[in-house]
Amino acid sequence: MSLQKDPDRNEIRHLRKFVDLDDKRVLEIGCGEGRLTWQYAKDARSVVAVDLDHDSLRVAKVDQPSGLENQVGLACSDSEHLPFSKEKFDIAILAWSL
């Protein structure tokens, strides 16, 4: 199938316009298959990307660009019970998940 999602890259352009990700600790909620995650992850100091869907997380793992293994963590987690201590992240991104 010839599907292209966001061929003009409007989403990542707007994300970068709205927030400076450089050297930040980022939590992404609802990362899905990592479509957005893999576009900005290299900018951040660290990324934890969570989703409830195991299958989507598997795809995200497969699509993970090389060199980001130590920088990005993928986890299956419910946004209402985030398994992190307080004040751990500089930026949170609700990616199509509210």
Add this chain to the structure above:
Amino acid sequence: MVHALEEIQRVLVPDGILIDLRPLADNWRVEVVSLREVKRTGRVEDLPVQTDGDLAANEAMQVVEKRSWFKREQDELFPFFYSWDTPSEMEEFVDDDWSDFVGMEEDTRRATRSAWAVADGDSRVRVRVEIWIARWKKNTINLEP
């Protein structure tokens, strides 16, 4: 939703930033597009469940603002396109992947096929979704409701 936002507020540092990115459910336009022109051929029919989702999300953010957990600093709409080479590929995707929450009327399918058939050779078919992005700053002083 409000509980999730409370959790996010907890794990963010003081003055941390929350970015809310989400598609708005209404008026997903179907277009045939080439370098020379954009021709609108109809719209995807959204179902009430999606619109209700938008309302619930907005209400949750209003609660959060009222409780002074976050302050909205900036927001904007921008287009996000799903794009295919042909109308039949678009229809297959809509029927297979979006059937839980949207549909496409026969008139729109027919108009899209017709417009694509007579369009320039570089034409593609796309659905335009409006995305809302908002930047919220965590308040350093948390006032309980």
